[in-house]
Amino acid sequence: MKKSLWTFGTREVVFAAIGAALYGVLSYATNLLQIPGAGNVSLRPAVAIPMFFGVAFGPIVGFLSGAIGNILSDLLSGYGFWPWWDLGNGLMALVPGLIYLSIKDFRSWGDLLKAEGMVVLGVALGMGVASLSEIWVSGIDLATAISLNFVPAFITNVINGLILVPILMVAYSAIVARSGR
Amino acid sequence: MRMDQELPLYIQNLTFRYHRRNTPSITNINLEVKPGELLLIAGTSGCGKTTLLRCINGLAPRVYSGDLTGEIAIFGKSVQQLSMSELSQQVGTLLQDPERQIVSSHVFNEVAFGLENLAVPRQRIIYRVEETLEYLKISHLRDRETFSLSGGEKQKVALAGILVMQPKILLLDEPLASLDPVSAADALQMFRKLADDGITIIMVEHRVEDVLAIHPDRVMYMEDGQVIYSGDPQGMLDTIEINRVKLPAEVVVKRLTPGSFPSICPPAPPTDPRELVRFDHVNFRYKPESDLVLKDVNFSVRQGDIIAILGPNGAGKTTLVKHAIGLLKPTRGTVFLEGKPTQQLSVAQAAATLGYVFQSPSQMLFAPTVQEELEFGPKNLKHPPEQIQQNVDWALKSVNLLHERKSPPLALSFGQQKRVSIAAILAMRSRILMMDEPTTGQDYWNYLSFMDAIIQMPGFDAILFITHDLDLALIYSNRILLFKDGQIMADGRPEEVLSDTELLRSTHVLPTSLLRLNLELLPRTGRFMRAEALVNYL
Amino acid sequence: MLVSFSYRPRHSFIERFDPRARWIMSLALLFSIVLFWDIRILSFFFVLSILQVFLARLTWQETRRAWLFILVLSTMMILVNTIITGGGTIGGVISGGKPLLQFQLKIPVTGWIIHYVLTRERVWFALAQFLRIISIGSLFLVIPFTMDPRKYGVTFRGIGLPDKLAFTMDLAFRFIPTLARDFQITLDAQRARGYEVEKIEGNLFTRIRRMAPLFVPVTMNAILAGEDITNAMDLRCFGLKKRTWVESLKYQEIDYLMIGISILILVGSLLLRFVFHTGDFWFPM
Structure with a gap:
């Protein structure tokens, strides 16, 4: 039973925590390729998880999965703590969550395409905010922030999201009927 | 409605239908439970037990929306009128x-x-x-x-x-499902103590035989959302259909007439069997500083073997079978798979000969259709496309799922998913089947038919299964490996291994009513068999 | 797969402080550091940050990965920033200046000519950048190693986040070992079906798609478990009213001291920057 876009009840708490833990664990486990130095950029297929959680459970769940998940991933890898990248990851998954209420069938072409569009927007916004924060924090110029932080982060995350979010949505369509709520 | 303040639970003409279903999940339930009473609710999966519990603890219709009619009251107050915090201090749910x-x-x-x-x-x-x-x-x-x-x-x-x-009332939803026999016996004693201390207990469980040991005050038996029997335990044993839930072996044989059941039993191994897997002085530890999980393990799997690996949780059973497929490599010693040491094989190469089905099918199902799920293994093994199609068809037919070819595996019932996971191994044409706890998550009725089907399935040279269910080992295997603390304590025919009561005691294997009856009749039968077959020897 | 957090009790000076006080301190210092480009002021914060690392008794062994990460990260950013593109932004490096090094580079094929000038100012600016990044990096590096994950929830509650949000953090920690185990099981189950992760085959797209056999079962299982967990929490009255936290935190005198000093530093920094207008980019003439 879907209520409103910004509900934050028990169910949202649980799925935000699960999304965050999944994002943390899976990015730690499947860090395919690291591009060191490129502003926390690495090829982490797990970035699709918080974006999918946004689509499936709403923007708040998406945001928390992305932000807390990125904190956990850094905690597990021992990378310290980078608040503006955590924020960026949260926003990246919040945006796809905005279409949560309008999804009727997780395996229909229309809804899948809608989600794909939001993935591109989400990654652009999230990574944009994080990269621009680097200008403020590290004092680099816009060109550096774009070439070194934004472009690699945007490309890798968008590719991962575009491929894996629909796969997860189709799989979820099979179990969504099993939830009685 | 009777407003009895003393009565912990009072249910009258309760009917509940989920909004997304067309028919009610439970119909016309009537029930009165007294303080400190231990009530057992038995039935197969889908009989409405879970829905009934949800009506009592308030989740239905609060979070599971639906139409509730009839009365349901806790100490004289209607469940719908109580707030969630009041309710939670009256009713606890495990x-x-x-x-x-x-x-x-x-x-x-x-x-x-x-x-x-x-x-x-x-x-x-x-x-x-x-x-x-x-x-x-x-x-x-x-x-x-x-x-x-x-x-x-x-x-x-x-x-x-x-x-x-x-809470004054405790609801227990299949509390024994995830426990091994020793922990289950322990848990049951604890539930008895709670009831004796005045807490009303409502326990849903299909392992009726085990629960009878703690003498429930009352039993209710449900089928298709309706109460079939409600009364004392003995009455239920005399009325309900056998084989739906697990009843004591003595009851089963008493209720049956000789010859009424066809006997499915494991085939005898061939006289000159080929050796498929050999464990040669295998030792294993996870980390150099940790203790040995396997200690000098030696045994062979031969053609025709149906081996039950029996032992308490944490004995190293899963570690053992993971060595056969090379997921783990011995710290010392060698495992040979068809003559080749697993150190020289990749897991993928080993998988071509030996199929390993994990405990829960949901740990491996991922594809959008059953067809694609079954193609996954053979494609990884680089089988040619025509052969893949042929084997997938054959596997689907063997597990009786041809009609679900296009369905998403994740949408199937648990039993069907289990069969898909077996078919995934069949489609790879692996000759040896290994299963970890093949019956968990299935009720008694389903797991018997599942195991019957596996045993009769063509295409496997040998079958190994891990279990802590003694009856399962006794009925379906022709060889038992008794495992404890990383060591093989016994290896032989079920009739040899399980007649040693001293050995069973030292390995924490609790004898069941079926074993006792089998041992009693062994001079006449010559081998172990299921209760239905024992009738012919009484 | 075994996951482990970097936290273990190390009985260090820094662990004696209340985690809330430490968060306030870290955030106050962060917001102070980003105000400045003056290398003399930045050195002060740099010393503070490094001091915290020592007071936390962190060893090189356990923090190596994080340090390398910060070093490579900052070096890349500074190199690209000073060499390839123009230079700093906010501090504003004066264009022109005294050239230290200049050369012309002709890129083959395209024929583009890069005229490169490295000035003294740019070198000093790069140094300021480096100090900033290292200070901020090491400021937060300490946290995962010295804060008990068990206290995250109550800490965030204590800083003023709502109950539900703070509990989300605790619940996420609860799921980590379970999901790590589930991932390992699924990995083993798929390997038993001939799936090989190590094998790098095909292009980037195929490689990402090959994550599906791992991601889908783990995620869907977790979602199904989530339904039960939600029920379990509803049945135990989660979210009905403002809750008690049995993990408790108590400010000691030293915590007030830390918070006081942190606020002083932040206020001082703000004054320096916006009232006295000091702290801009500076370099020795």
């Missing part, structure tokens, strides 16, 4: 899988959770948590991490988290 009930990383915080939510003052919480841990005799677990607990300990901690809220 869900089936304790792992899915525990919300904290540490035991103390887990037990405190409910009281924290009720905003009880901190000092009071600490006092009550400690009191509850003491009561359940688990004070030593206080500062442990919940993740590292054993299944039985997890359940006790989850129970403590409910008892700390001091």
Whole structure:
């Protein structure tokens, strides 16, 4: 039973925590390729998880999965703590969550395409905010922030999201009927 | 409606239909439960037990929306009129899988959770948590991490988290499902004690034989959302259909007439069997500094073997079978798979000969259709496309799922998913089948038909299965490996291994009614068999 | 797969402080550091940050990975920033200046000519950048190693986040070991079906798609478990009212001292920057 876009009840708490833990664990486990130095950029297929959680459970769940998940991933890898990248990851998954209420069938072409569009927007916004924060924090110029932080982060995350979010949505369509709520 | 303030639970003409279903899940339930009574509700999966529990604890229709008609009252007050916080202090619910009930990383915080939510003052919480841990005799677990607990300990901690809220009624949803026999016996004793101390217990369970050991005061048997029987335990044993739930062997044989059941039994191994797998002085430890998990293990699997690997949880059974397929490599010694040491094989190469089905099918199902799910293995093994199609068809036919070819595996029922996971191995044309706890998650009726089908399936040279269910080993295997503390304690025909009562005691294997009856009749039968077949020898 | 957090009790000076006080301190210092480009002021913060690392008794062994990460990260950013593109932004490096090094580079094929000038100012600016990044990096590096994950929830509650949000953090920690185990099981189950992760085959797209056999079962199982967990929490009255936290935190005198000093530093920094207008980019003439 879907209520409103910004509900934050028990169910949202649980799925935000699960999304965050999944994002943390899976990015730690499947860090395919690291591009060191490129502003926390690495090829982490797990970035699709918080974006999918946004689509499936709403923007708040998406945001928390992305932000807390990125904190956990850094905690597990021992990378310290980078608040503006955590924020960026949260926003990246919040945006796809905005279409949560309008999804009727997780395996229909229309809804899948809608989600794909939001993935591109989400990654652009999230990574944009994080990269621009680097200008403020590290004092680099816009060109550096774009070439070194934004472009690699945007490309890798968008590719991962575009491929894996629909796969997860189709799989979820099979179990969504099993939830009685 | 009778407003009896003394009666913990009063249900009259209760009917519930989920909004997304067309027919009611339970119809016209009537029930009265007295203080301190232990009520057993038995039935196969889908009989409406879970829905009934949800109506009592208030989840239906609060979170599971639907139409509820009839009366349901706790100490004279209607469940719908009670608030969730009032209700939670009257009714406690222990869900089936304790792992899915525990919300904290540490035991103390887990037990405190409910009281924290009720905003009880901190000092009071600490006092009550400690009191509850003491009561359940688990004070030593206080500062442990919940993740590292054993299944039985997890359940006790989850129970403590409910008892700390001091409910008068306790609902237990299949509390034995995830426990090995020793922990299950222990848990049952604990439930008896709770009832004796005045808590009303309503337990849903299909392992009727086990529950009868603690003498439930009353039994209710449900089928298709309706009550078939309600009354004393003996009456149920005399009325309900056998084989739906697990009844004591003596009851089964008493109720049947000779010759009424066809006997399915494991085929005898061939006289000159080929050796398929050999463990040669295998030792294993996970880390150089940790203890040995396997200690000098020696045995061979031969053509025609149906081996049950029996032993308590944590004995190293799963570690053992993972060595056969090369997921783990011995620290010392060698495992040979068709003559080749597993050190020289990749897991993928080993998988071409030996198929390993994990405990829960949902741990491996991922594809959008059953067809694609079954193609996954053979494609990984680089089989040619025509051969893949042929084998997939054959596998689907063998597990009787041709009609589900286009369905998403994740949408199937648990039993069907289990069959898909077997078919995935069949489609790879692996000659040896290994299964980890093949029956968990299935009710008695389903798991018997599942195992019957596997045993009769063509295409396997040998079958191994891990289990802690003694009856399963006894009925379906032609060889038993008894395992404890990383060592093989016994290896032989079921009739040899299981007649050694001293050995069973030392390996914590609890004899069942079926074993006792089989041992009694062994001089006449010559081999072990299921209760239905024993009738012919009485 | 075994996951482990970097936290273990190390009985260090820094662990004696209340985690809330430490968060306030870290955030106050962060917001102070980003105000400045003056290398003399930045050195002060740099010393403070490094001091915290020592007071936390962190060893090189356990923090190596994080340090390498910060070093490579900052070096890359500074190199690209000073060499390839123009230079700093906010501090504003004066264009022109005294050239230290200049050369012309002709890129083959395209024929583009890069005229490169490295000035003294740019070198000093790069140094300021480096100090900033290292200070901020090491400021937060300490946290995962010295804060008990068990206290995250109550800490965030204590800083003022709502109950539900703070509990989300605790619940996420609870799921980590379980999901790590589930991932390992699924990995083994798929390997038993001939799936090989190590094998790098095909292009990037195929490689990402090959994550599906691992991601889908773990995620869907977790979602199904989530339904039960939600029920379990509803049945134990989660979210009905403002809850008690049995994990408690108590400010000691030293915590007030830390918070006081942190606020002083932040206020001082703000004054320096916006009232006295000091702290801009500076370099020795």
